[in-house]
Amino acid sequence: xxxxxxxxxxxxxxxxxxxxxxxxxxxxxxxxxxxxxxxxxxxxxxxxxxxxxxxxxxxxxxxxxxxxxxxxxxxxxxxxxxxxxxxxxxxxxxxxxxxxxxxxxxxxxxxxxxxxxxxxxxxxxxxxxxxxxxxxxxxxxxxxxxxxxxxxxxxxxxxxxxxxxxxxxxxxxxxxxxxxxxxxxxxxxxxxxxxxxxxxxxxxxxxxxxxxxxxxxxxxxxxxxxxxxxxxxxxxxxxxxxxxxxxxxxxxxxxxxxxxxxxxxxxxxxxxxxxxxxx
Numbered sequence: 001x002x003x004x005x006x007x008x009x010x011x012x013x014x015x016x017x018x019x020x021x022x023x024x025x026x027x028x029x030x031x032x033x034x035x036x037x038x039x040x041x042x043x044x045x046x047x048x049x050x051x052x053x054x055x056x057x058x059x060x061x062x063x064x065x066x067x068x069x070x071x072x073x074x075x076x077x078x079x080x081x082x083x084x085x086x087x088x089x090x091x092x093x094x095x096x097x098x099x100x101x102x103x104x105x106x107x108x109x110x111x112x113x114x115x116x117x118x119x120x121x122x123x124x125x126x127x128x129x130x131x132x133x134x135x136x137x138x139x140x141x142x143x144x145x146x147x148x149x150x151x152x153x154x155x156x157x158x159x160x161x162x163x164x165x166x167x168x169x170x171x172x173x174x175x176x177x178x179x180x181x182x183x184x185x186x187x188x189x190x191x192x193x194x195x196x197x198x199x200x201x202x203x204x205x206x207x208x209x210x211x212x213x214x215x216x217x218x219x220x221x222x223x224x225x226x227x228x229x230x231x232x233x234x235x236x237x238x239x240x241x242x243x244x245x246x247x248x249x250x251x252x253x254x255x256x257x258x259x260x261x262x263x264x265x266x267x268x269x270x271x272x273x274x275x276x277x278x279x
Contacts, residue, residue, distance in 0.1 A: 065255055105148055170185035
């Protein structure tokens with residue numbers, strides 16, 4: 001009876017040893033297999049709670065903002081009100097973007113921008129200086145809305161539309177057979193629309209790059225043409241009139257832009273998940 005009890009204890013001890021060994025060795029085998037297996041990292045982040053965007057842009061005028069047929073300034077066409085006398089411009093814009101819901105696809109935006117158009121830009125690469133010229137300064141405020149297709153990804157593509165209010169003024173020098181006049185183009189406020197499409201790329205959760213295209217029609221509404229009491233001052237004169245008023249005619253202040261710049265992001269948090277890749 002003593003020997004039988006001893007054998008039973010021996011068998012039970014062997015089973016316990018096997019179980020303990022299995023519990024120790026099996027996790028080590030699984031761990032070794034996992035270490036040798038290719039792993040996948042999954043990063044999940046939320047949409048920014050606030051985006052500040054700064055860009056510089058090259059502008060190309062269209063319609064009556066494209067000068068004459070080759071982009072040069074023509075004094076006679078400017079006097080007759082056929083066009084604004086410029087084609088090329090440069091500028092910059094600062095935009096604040098705020099998501100309108102948690103997922104961040106729909107974003108409200110507010111922008112301030114400055115653009116400078118000059119007939120001298122057409123000859124900048126040719127190192128030529130012309131006696132006659134015209135220049136415009138355009139200060140704008142834009143209230144818009146955007147659809148961000150991939151707000152939680154590193155690459156964020158979007159399209160947008162906005163209502164733009166602009167204050168436009170400038171200077172010009174016009175030479176005729178009788179005289180050469182320096183003119184001041186008095187400030188004029190106009191309303192219009194802007195359409196844009198762009199791409200953002202996140203370098204980090206705090207900073208990224210942006211680029212895209214924009215179309216702006218700055219004077220869809222509030223066009224006006226009127227004579228000036230001062231011969232050295234003129235108005236923007238972008239509305240068609242029946243009288244033979246100098247510098248006046250139906251003119252559209254519209255341009256396309258190519259822009260690029262830097263984004264600053266706020267309120268982004270992310271989580272990382274690592275798991276073995278399954279073939």
